[in-house]
Amino acid sequence: MEFFQVVTVAQARKVLASHWPRLKRKSVVCELTQALGLELAEDIVAQENVPGFTRSTVDGFAVRSCDTFGASEGTPVPLRMIGEVPMGSRAEMVLNRGEAVAVSTGGMLPLGADAVVMLEHTETLPGGWLNVLKPVAPKENVMAEGEDVKKGETVLKAGCRLRPQDLGVLAALGHWKVKVWEPWRVGILATGNEIVPVEAQPGPGQVRDINSYTLWGLVKSCGAEAKLYGIVPDDLSYLSERLAQALEESQVVLLSGGSSVGTRDLTLRLLSHWGEEGLLFHGVSIRPGKPTLAALIQDRMVFGLPGHPVSAMVSFYLFVSPLLKYGRYQDPEEEPAVEATLARRLSSDAGREDYVRVRLARGEDGGLVAVPLPGKSGLISTMVQADGFIRIPLEKAGLEAGSRVKVRLFI
Numbered sequence: 568m569e570f571f572q573v574v575t576v577a578q579a580r581k582v583l584a585s586h587w588p589r590l591k592r593k594s595v596v597c598e599l600t601q602a603l604g605l606e607l608a609e610d611i612v613a614q615e616n617v618p619g620f621t622r623s624t625v626d627g628f629a630v631r632s633c634d635t636f637g638a639s640e641g642t643p644v645p646l647r648m649i650g651e652v653p654m655g656s657r658a659e660m661v662l663n664r665g666e667a668v669a670v671s672t673g674g675m676l677p678l679g680a681d682a683v684v685m686l687e688h689t690e691t692l693p694g695g696w697l698n699v700l701k702p703v704a705p706k707e708n709v710m711a712e713g714e715d716v717k718k719g720e721t722v723l724k725a726g727c728r729l730r731p732q733d734l735g736v737l738a739a740l741g742h743w744k745v746k747v748w749e750p751w752r753v754g755i756l757a758t759g760n761e762i763v764p765v766e767a768q769p770g771p772g773q774v775r776d777i778n779s780y781t782l783w784g785l786v787k788s789c790g791a792e793a794k795l796y797g798i799v800p801d802d803l804s805y806l807s808e809r810l811a812q813a814l815e816e817s818q819v820v821l822l823s824g825g826s827s828v829g830t831r832d833l834t835l836r837l838l839s840h841w842g843e844e845g846l847l848f849h850g851v852s853i854r855p856g857k858p859t860l861a862a863l864i865q866d867r868m869v870f871g872l873p874g875h876p877v878s879a880m881v882s883f884y885l886f887v888s889p890l891l892k893y894g895r896y897q898d899p900e901e902e903p904a905v906e907a908t909l910a911r912r913l914s915s916d917a918g919r920e921d922y923v924r925v926r927l928a929r930g931e932d933g934g935l936v937a938v939p940l941p942g943k944s945g946l947i948s949t950m951v952q953a954d955g956f957i958r959i960p961l962e963k964a965g966l967e968a969g970s971r972v973k974v975r976l977f978i
């Protein structure tokens with residue numbers, strides 16, 4: 568008997584993506600050191616050139632490149648040294664034909680110079696003269712004004728997640744504060760009478776709470792704020808109360824356990840209690856993760872993730888993390904993945920997408936091999952051993968040994 572009205576991954580993602588824009592959060596202005604990993608809330612258009620002046624990229628001598636043509640060890644070109652550019656100051660002098668100015672890496676080029684000869688390709692002569700032993704081309708060893716960033720250029724787009732190099736370009740442009748979206752606040756609730764806190768010694772029939780911690784880690788790795796709401800026993804009024812509290816403080820709530828079809832599977836009943844029309848789907852044609860459900864409660868999104876630790880994680884990867892990270896589902900081509908050769912045959916049922924944990928190893932030819940890690944979805948150790956997972960698409964009834972697969976990495 569089929570209890571779920573299962574949908575495909577694509578259908579579930581479509582409905583989630585269409586409702587996601589209803590979730591609201593504020594933008595805030597914060598200092599650069601607070602902004603790492605957050606989403607930019609504005610386009611950044613350069614108001615100035617970077618660098619703001621033409622600079623040397625080596626220690627040496629600023630010259631007119633045409634003066635150095637034909638220079639070699641055997642036929643050095645003598646130039647008259649007219650001074651030195653002090654670091655961090657304007658190059659005050661003007662370079663005329665036959666002249667050279669000492670300049671350090673990063674120093675400003677004087678007017679008239681268009682290239683820099685490296686120190687190693689010169690010899691200093693007495694009386695303020697210099698021999699150039701190798702010619703330089705125009706612009707050689709020089710970083711031109713605006714070569715890094717041009718005034719008027721859009722360097723970062725609103726919505727991008729700030730990486731260390733993005734903080735760098737903001738710093739280069741003088742943005743010591745930046746407008747970002749507040750991180751999503753995600754509440755996490757574990758359900759089940761058998762679940763005990765991590766610090767407890769489980770009695771017969773009890774297990775420690777794994778999902779609160781795997782989900783907490785996953786949420787944090789998406790750049791969102793995670794808050795644990797503890798373990799709730801299988802009791803509708805308790806669960807309802809704790810969910811209300813989590814909804815008050817979060818835009819997204821993750822419930823783990825109790826999403827299947829057993830008599831004590833309360834999540835569905837609870838969400839129905841909050842309004843049947845909010846249920847977006849219940850059941851997805853995947854393994855593991857089939858009893859995943861999602862609901863919209865006002866402008867909050869609730870995910871009922873399966874209780875089995877592997878299933879909860881896979882379900883999170885497929886449905887929750889792209890929304891938290893990017894506000895959309897990525898094209899599979901964009902996902903961080905590596906290609907590998909499947910070590911052995913895998914079977915699956917057509918009409919269902921399978922996500923198989925794999926370990927990466929080196930084959931005899933040095934290429935990457937994906938070694939499947941068989942195991943039930945209750946075994947967290949299989950996730951510990953795995954480097955990522957592969958997908959067996961809906962229409963396939965398995966994958967042959969030796970086939971090329973894309974391993975989506977757990978990073």
Ligand SMILES: Nc1nc2c(c(=O)[nH]1)N[C@H]1C(S)=C(S)[C@@H](COP(=O)(O)OP(=O)(O)OC[C@H]3O[C@@H](n4cnc5c(N)ncnc54)[C@H](O)[C@@H]3O)O[C@H]1N2
Nearest residue numbers: 757759775776777778779824825826827872873874875878
């Ligand atoms: N008759 C059916 N039974 C089950 C079906 C089904 O379709 N028909 N689906 C199975 C699948 S697949 C999964 S996955 C599980 C999911 O069940 P629930 O989401 O209702 O979760 P629970 O029953 O509460 O728990 C399942 C399993 O996971 C353990 N668990 C739960 N929470 C935690 C936690 N925080 N830390 C560690 N372990 C946890 C729990 O003790 C159970 O062993 O249902 C199958 N059954």
Ligand code: MOO
Nearest residue numbers: 855856857878944
């Ligand atoms: O979805 Mo269950 O997640 O197959 O173990």
